[in-house]
Amino acid sequence: SESESGESSIISRFQQYLKINTAQPSPRYEEAAEFLISEGKRLSLESQSIEFVEGKPLVLLKWEGTKPHLPSIFLYSHTDVVPSEHSKWTHHPFSAHLDSQGRIFARGSQDMKCVGMQYLEALRRLKARNFHPLRSIYLAFAPDEEIGGHDGAEKLAQSEIFQRMNVGVVLDEGLASPDAHYRAFYAERSPWWLVIKAVGAPGHGSKLYDNSAMENLLKSIEAIRRFRASQFDLIKAGFKAEGEVVSVNMVFLKAGTPSPTGFVMNLQPSEAEAGFDIRVPPTADPESLERRIAEEWAPSSRNMSFSFKQKASTHSKSGKPLLTKTDSSNPWWSLLENAVEMAGSKLGKPEVFPAATDARYFRDLGLPAIGFSPMANTPILLHDHNEFLHKDEYLKGIEIYESIIKAYASFNDHGRDGASKDEL
Numbered sequence: 001s002e003s004e005s006g007e008s009s010i011i012s013r014f015q016q017y018l019k020i021n022t023a024q025p026s027p028r029y030e031e032a033a034e035f036l037i038s039e040g041k042r043l044s045l046e047s048q049s050i051e052f053v054e055g056k057p058l059v060l061l062k063w064e065g066t067k068p069h070l071p072s073i074f075l076y077s078h079t080d081v082v083p084s085e086h087s088k089w090t091h092h093p094f095s096a097h098l099d100s101q102g103r104i105f106a107r108g109s110q111d112m113k114c115v116g117m118q119y120l121e122a123l124r125r126l127k128a129r130n131f132h133p134l135r136s137i138y139l140a141f142a143p144d145e146e147i148g149g150h151d152g153a154e155k156l157a158q159s160e161i162f163q164r165m166n167v168g169v170v171l172d173e174g175l176a177s178p179d180a181h182y183r184a185f186y187a188e189r190s191p192w193w194l195v196i197k198a199v200g201a202p203g204h205g206s207k208l209y210d211n212s213a214m215e216n217l218l219k220s221i222e223a224i225r226r227f228r229a230s231q232f233d234l235i236k237a238g239f240k241a242e243g244e245v246v247s248v249n250m251v252f253l254k255a256g257t258p259s260p261t262g263f264v265m266n267l268q269p270s271e272a273e274a275g276f277d278i279r280v281p282p283t284a285d286p287e288s289l290e291r292r293i294a295e296e297w298a299p300s301s302r303n304m305s306f307s308f309k310q311k312a313s314t315h316s317k318s319g320k321p322l323l324t325k326t327d328s329s330n331p332w333w334s335l336l337e338n339a340v341e342m343a344g345s346k347l348g349k350p351e352v353f354p355a356a357t358d359a360r361y362f363r364d365l366g367l368p369a370i371g372f373s374p375m376a377n378t379p380i381l382l383h384d385h386n387e388f389l390h391k392d393e394y395l396k397g398i399e400i401y402e403s404i405i406k407a408y409a410s411f412n413d414h415g416r417d418g419a420s421k422d423e424l
């Protein structure tokens with residue numbers, strides 16, 4: 001109806017979703033699921049709420065195609081958001097405040113409640129225009145992306161439900177673009193969360209001797225910093241994009257002998273630890289990085305050991321790097337590019353997502369997955385204070401998805417995309 005398709009009701013539905021506090025570590029998943037299912041029903045979509053893990057519903061909506069045997073279109077989003085420091089925001093992060101400039105402030109406005117609602121709004125428009133998809137369209141609203149996706153996307157990807165969906169292509173989140181081009185991601189860097197530990201003889205704080213735990217750890221930190229600088233230099237010189245180098249950042253340091261007043265100042269401790277968030281692009285050689293860690297960063301010859309808190313693989317089980325093709329062998333990429341152009345916009349150069357998204361679970365199955373959040377002319381504010389999205393960008397994004405979904409759901413290459421599944 002006119003009232004449902006008007007700008008103010010579109011924005012108010014977005015605000016309604018944003019106001020549901022789904023922040024980790026205790027997201028209100030039930031409330032979000034209830035809202036999404038009722039929205040799905042208003043659009044006459046088939047809906048189900050799946051609890052792979054109790055209390056963590058994943059909402060799955062379906063618009064059946066007229067050729068339901070063709071591989072389906074899978075529109076993915078996560079419902080959880082990261083926590084926020086309320087006092088540092090100009091508007092409360094769950095108020096979804098619309099300011100006089102048209103900006104909507106909320107945690108999740110960019111990451112990624114915008115995308116989830118834009119999918120729904122695009123379907124609403126397609127239905128209003130009497131569009132009939134050839135391929136079935138699935139929408140998933142999944143829990144727990146922000147804490148690794150193990151109880152959400154990972155379980156879905158491994159489920160029989162997912163197999164039966166016969167997915168041909170996956171859309172998941174991307175990043176905002178400060179310029180007029182939209183960004184699209186064909187791969188992502190794999191997180192390796194490394195902890196290195198040094199041990200050494202304790203001793204008097206005044207004594208110079210070799211092989212103390214602190215000295216051993218510092219040698220590693222120096223080597224790691226040199227490597228970090230070499231990678232960062234490639235970006236600074238313009239040779240590589242952010243997602244194309246190995247990033248290493250120290251995220252904790254743990255050493256010293258505690259005392260009631262702080263730390264004991266004249267004792268060299270016998271243990272010292274440091275943690276690093278490392279991100280490995282799919283084009284890097286993971287074995288050479290592993291060797292570097294074992295031989296230079298945590299060599300047992302220097303009384304060091306290491307472990308991983310997380311070590312996502314850069315390659316599939318069959319040994320292929322986890323990346324979605326962007327050349328002519330992947331029709332979904334050019335369909336996306338064309339659909340964005342049809343809607344009057346442009347895509348930038350294909351990129352590697354610098355962090356991790358749930359798309360990795362679907363690429364791991366051999367499926368083409370594209371990271372795309374239609375936010376142009378927008379500062380990148382995911383996980384930041386005062387995350388916002390301008391309402392005009394949000395509305396434009398709906399048109400973009402309308403164009404993409406129409407192209408994807410109408411694409412008929414006579415079943416060949418099903419056969420090429422293994423090639424990503």
Ligand SMILES: CSCC[C@H](NC(C)=O)C(=O)O
Pocket residue numbers: 145146147148149191310355356357
């Ligand atoms: C390994 S699960 C953590 C996922 C998180 N994703 C984003 C987009 O911030 C990250 O890359 O740290």
Ligand SMILES: [Zn+2]
Pocket residue numbers: 078111112145173
């Ligand atoms: Zn996200």
Ligand SMILES: [Zn+2]
Pocket residue numbers: 082111146382383
């Ligand atoms: Zn996030």
